[in-house]
Amino acid sequence: MLMRAENSKFARTINLYKAILCIFAFSAYSAETVTLHNSDTQVTYKNLSSLSVSHQTKVKTWLNFGINANKRVLGLPRQAHYYFDLNPRYFATEPVPWARIHRGVFDTVELHFYRYASLTSLKRDWTLYHELSHLYHPLFDYKDFWLAEGLATYLQNRVMLHNQLISRDEFIHRISAGLQRGKLNTKQNKGQLNSVSENMWQRNAYQRVYWTGVAFFIEAESQLKAQDKPDLVSLIRQYQMCCRENEQYASDQQAKQFLQSLDRLSRSGIFSSLYRRYQTREDFPVISKSQIASLITPFTPKSQLQ
Numbered sequence: 676m677l678m679r680a681e682n683s684k685f686a687r688t689i690n691l692y693k694a695i696l697c698i699f700a701f702s703a704y705s706a707e708t709v710t711l712h713n714s715d716t717q718v719t720y721k722n723l724s725s726l727s728v729s730h731q732t733k734v735k736t737w738l739n740f741g742i743n744a745n746k747r748v749l750g751l752p753r754q755a756h757y758y759f760d761l762n763p764r765y766f767a768t769e770p771v772p773w774a775r776i777h778r779g780v781f782d783t784v785e786l787h788f789y790r791y792a793s794l795t796s797l798k799r800d801w802t803l804y805h806e807l808s809h810l811y812h813p814l815f816d817y818k819d820f821w822l823a824e825g826l827a828t829y830l831q832n833r834v835m836l837h838n839q840l841i842s843r844d845e846f847i848h849r850i851s852a853g854l855q856r857g858k859l860n861t862k863q864n865k866g867q868l869n870s871v872s873e874n875m876w877q878r879n880a881y882q883r884v885y886w887t888g889v890a891f892f893i894e895a896e897s898q899l900k901a902q903d904k905p906d907l908v909s910l911i912r913q914y915q916m917c918c919r920e921n922e923q924y925a926s927d928q929q930a931k932q933f934l935q936s937l938d939r940l941s942r943s944g945i946f947s948s949l950y951r952r953y954q955t956r957e958d959f960p961v962i963s964k965s966q967i968a969s970l971i972t973p974f975t976p977k978s979q980l981q
């Protein structure tokens with residue numbers, strides 16, 4: 676059922692990033708601003724008043740839970756002020772039918788959710804963790820969307836595992852099943868990865884694009900571990916503090932610069948060299964069961980981040 680839900684979400688995101696540069700004026704937020712109890716973040720809601728008081732409480736609890744779940748694993752994103760555009764629905768077949776990030780002066784999470792969904796079902800839905808994970812990387816060019824979606828999909832599963840929203844077995848199952856879907860979808864969407872990424876919406880190539888990206892980061896994790904380097908989550912945390920603020924490159928260079936930063940932080944060439952191998956590849960990567968299993972084994976590198 677979850678897999679069906681994931682598929683339908685992919686299908687419904689056909690125009691997902693077409694409006695990606697939509698810029699919000701702050702004044703458009705007639706909503707209240709709430710400071711979370713950690714006091715290092717602020718949350719601004721748009722359309723909160725369209726919900727009943729009890730539903731407002733539920734939604735705020737859900738979003739605070741999600742923010743803290745991501746923060747627990749990935750630290751604070753560069754933009755520590757969260758903006759949510761709330762779109763409650765009267766009818767839906769799942770708790771969060773779809774969502775997207777608007778990049779602009781403020782990166783904003785647009786959420787479409789079932790207003791009568793229980794708090795538990797909202798917390799168990801992966802969408803919020805996925806969208807929040809996008810806040811930890813800059814906007815990439817369309818040809819590099821496989822990298823953005825792969826990173827967010829991989830991190831969403833790490834966040835859910837770490838916060839005990841899914842078990843270790845479920846983590847393995849979700850990663851394995853996703854890679855399998857990506858492999859199948861590659862047969863219907865032939866061509867170079869960067870070209871398929873650019874046309875993901877028209878070609879319905881979501882599974883290939885998303886899961887080739889996940890494979891990229893699994894391969895990166897394997898190489899980091901083999902070279903006794905910090906893992907990806909540690910690097911992403913560090914990236915927010917050292918580099919993100921300074922990276923304002925042309926959109927077609929953002930992905931390369933992002934990966935070069937991860938290379939600098941890990942004192943390796945792992946990410947850039949993997950990128951060169953992946954960006955034009957036509958096949959789906961082969962990821963072994965042991966590579967997937969090793970993602971959940973404790974990882975304590977001898978070398979630490981500087």
Ligand SMILES: [Zn+2]
Nearest residue numbers: 805809824827
């Ligand atoms: Zn995404």
